[in-house]
Amino acid sequence: IRLHLAEEKVCRDITELFRDDFIRALQESFLWPTEACALLLGPDCGHFDIYASWNITLPKVPKPPVVPPTPPKPGSPQSRVLFLTDIHWDAQYAEGSAIKCKEPLCCRNESGTPTWRHPGAGYWGTYSNCDLPLRTVENLLQNVAKAGPWDWVYWTGDIPAHNVWSQTRAQQLNELTIISKLVKKYLGPKVTVYPAVGNHESTPVNSFPPPFVQGNRSSQWLYDTMAEEWATWLPAEALETLRFNCCVCFGCFLFFSRYESTITGQFFGHTHVDQFQMFYDQETMTRPVGVAYIAPSVTTYINLNPGYRVYYVDGNYPGSSRIVLDYDTFILNLTLANDPVWSLLYRASTAYDMPILFPSNWDALIKNFLTDDRVFQKFWYLMHKGHVSEPCKDTCKTSLICFLRSGRYDLLQQCDLLNRGKGQMTRSVRKTLC
Numbered sequence: 001i002r003l004h005l006a007e008e009k010v011c012r013d014i015t016e017l018f019r020d021d022f023i024r025a026l027q028e029s030f031l032w033p034t035e036a037c038a039l040l041l042g043p044d045c046g047h048f049d050i051y052a053s054w055n056i057t058l059p060k061v062p063k064p065p066v067v068p069p070t071p072p073k074p075g076s077p078q079s080r081v082l083f084l085t086d087i088h089w090d091a092q093y094a095e096g097s098a099i100k101c102k103e104p105l106c107c108r109n110e111s112g113t114p115t116w117r118h119p120g121a122g123y124w125g126t127y128s129n130c131d132l133p134l135r136t137v138e139n140l141l142q143n144v145a146k147a148g149p150w151d152w153v154y155w156t157g158d159i160p161a162h163n164v165w166s167q168t169r170a171q172q173l174n175e176l177t178i179i180s181k182l183v184k185k186y187l188g189p190k191v192t193v194y195p196a197v198g199n200h201e202s203t204p205v206n207s208f209p210p211p212f213v214q215g216n217r218s219s220q221w222l223y224d225t226m227a228e229e230w231a232t233w234l235p236a237e238a239l240e241t242l243r244f245n246c247c248v249c250f251g252c253f254l255f256f257s258r259y260e261s262t263i264t265g266q267f268f269g270h271t272h273v274d275q276f277q278m279f280y281d282q283e284t285m286t287r288p289v290g291v292a293y294i295a296p297s298v299t300t301y302i303n304l305n306p307g308y309r310v311y312y313v314d315g316n317y318p319g320s321s322r323i324v325l326d327y328d329t330f331i332l333n334l335t336l337a338n339d340p341v342w343s344l345l346y347r348a349s350t351a352y353d354m355p356i357l358f359p360s361n362w363d364a365l366i367k368n369f370l371t372d373d374r375v376f377q378k379f380w381y382l383m384h385k386g387h388v389s390e391p392c393k394d395t396c397k398t399s400l401i402c403f404l405r406s407g408r409y410d411l412l413q414q415c416d417l418l419n420r421g422k423g424q425m426t427r428s429v430r431k432t433l434c
Contacts, residue, residue: 006165007102014165018204024217067261069323071356077315078325079151082144082187084308085269086297088200089175090131090161096120099128105162105301106130124337125300127387131161132299136306136332136340137179140298141186143342144308150191151316155183156269157198162301167203173225176201180229193233197226197242198270211244256407257282260289264322265313272297272304274329274383278363279407288359292407296329296385305331305385307345324357331385345386351378366404369397376401 001011029036034046092108100118101111107121107130114120121128124136144150159179160172183193199206201222208219220243227239234242256263256279271294279290296307312326331345348354352375354361369376380392380400392400405411 006104010103010165014204017165017167018207020217021204021207021209024209024213028213063258064261069321069358072314072321072325076320077317079313079315080149081311081313082148082150082153082308083156083267083269083295083311084144084153084183084298085156085295086158086198086272086299087137087179088131088158088161088297088299088301089134089137089179090163091134091171091175092161092163093131093133094121095123095133099126099130103163104129104165108163122334122337124332124340125306125334127300127303127334129162129302131301132306134178137298138182138186139340140306140308140332140342141182145186145188147310148187148191150187151313153183153187153191153193154196154267155193156196156267156295158200158270158297159198160200160203162200164200164203164205167205169203169221172201172203172222176222176225177229184232189232193230195226195230195233201226256290263290265311265324266290266292267311268292268294269297270294272299272301274307274309274385276362276404277407278359278366278405280405288363290407291324291357291359291362293324293327296331300334303384303387303389305334305387307331307385308342326357329382329385333386346382351382366401369401369404373397 001008005011006014026036031039031048035048036046038046038048090105090108092110094107094109094111096114097107097109097120098111098114098118099106099121100115101108103111106128107126111121121130123133124139125132160167160175180195187193197208199208202208202219209217211218223243227242230242231239256266260279260281273294274296275294277292277294278288279292281287281289293309293311295309297304298306298308300306308330310328310330311324312328314321314323314325326347326349328347329345330342332340332342348357352365354365365375369379376397377391381388402411
């Protein structure tokens with residue numbers, strides 16, 4: 001409250017919501033006070049290096065031989081994969097409410113009335129720090145149902161809105177159940193959906209106690225309901241592991257490099273914008289070995305058009321490489337949303353003049369960003385789903401290009417060095433991805 005981080009009510013409510021989990025975590029923690037302070041508030045408070053070197057004994061089995069990717073033969077079957085992420089349905093969204101407010105999330109009944117400078121919240125959504133009404137989510141599902149059939153669907157979570165200071169377990173479960181049933185209703189019983197747990201599914205947000213936390217403070221209330229709702233999509237073995245899930249934001253071990261010839265696609269969400277990140281070989285850090293595709297959000301939060309992604313993958317036939325061949329990004333342009341139309345924003349191969357989407361092609365595109373600002377600004381526009389107020393220049397451009405090359409978190413520190421920062425970008429990216 002003294003730092004004016006948010007309204008007093010928001011600060012008090014979120015403190016009350018997080019209190020029990022936070023105290024329990026401190027009781028279980030092995031961190032020194034200086035480490036805990038640095039982890040929470042940054043290097044000015046203490047010292048903690050979550051990315052310090054670890055000594056890990058790996059199996060003596062050598063790395064599988066590297067098999068360079070090869071394009072499929074012309075006319076080979078392709079799989080169409082629907083990708084949904086970050087729905088963030090706000091049950092309190094109110095058409096005509098204020099789009100500028102004192103709380104972190106606006107366009108709600110409690111946001112007040114609009115002013116002459118800012119019109120009220122739109123019917124389908126709004127360019128502001130607002131989430132979506134249920135009708136927009138349902139309209140999206142109606143449209144993707146018509147655009148099928150789909151070979152399978154990836155759904156990477158984050159169903160609830162961003163009112164993280166005032167959420168209850170009952171609300172979270174209700175929203176999980178309603179959206180899961182809508183997905184089943186519109187996509188039908190024959191398509192397999194692979195859902196993932198988003199960091200917003202729990203309350204408090206980001207709170208996923210490890211399995212040794214039992215009783216009322218555990219996450220069993222959430223996992224059990226997920227297993228019930230997703231039983232039509234997942235086999236019994238997956239449902240069993242789901243009930244003992246342990247969600248963490250920062251993985252300690254990255255094997256994408258060791259298994260570069262096995263892993264054919266990496267699919268992510270949660271930044272809300274349309275991006276990708278590169279992985280390079282550990283020996284020289286120059287040979288591109290993988291791409292993390294980061295799909296855009298369904299929600300408008302913040303100042304975005306709603307969107308979703310369709311991937312084209314080498315199909316189901318003997319000898320298939322299973323690699324990602326191309327993708328489309330679709331949006332609902334809110335400036336034209338009186339009659340909602342989900343339209344193609346771009347196709348990757350066409351927009352970036354890439355005949356195929358190998359890691360080497362994405363690496364070449366990043367290098368092209370450095371020499372051809374027109375191509376980079378196009379990426380900037382597409383990254384924001386066709387709604388951006390100003391170009392990205394100077395430090396913005398340098399930092400973003402560094403981010404694209406930094407699939408490994410420890411490399412983000414290099415972005416800060418390039419811009420003479422003090423860890424701001426690394427911390428902001430960690431916040432964004434979680």
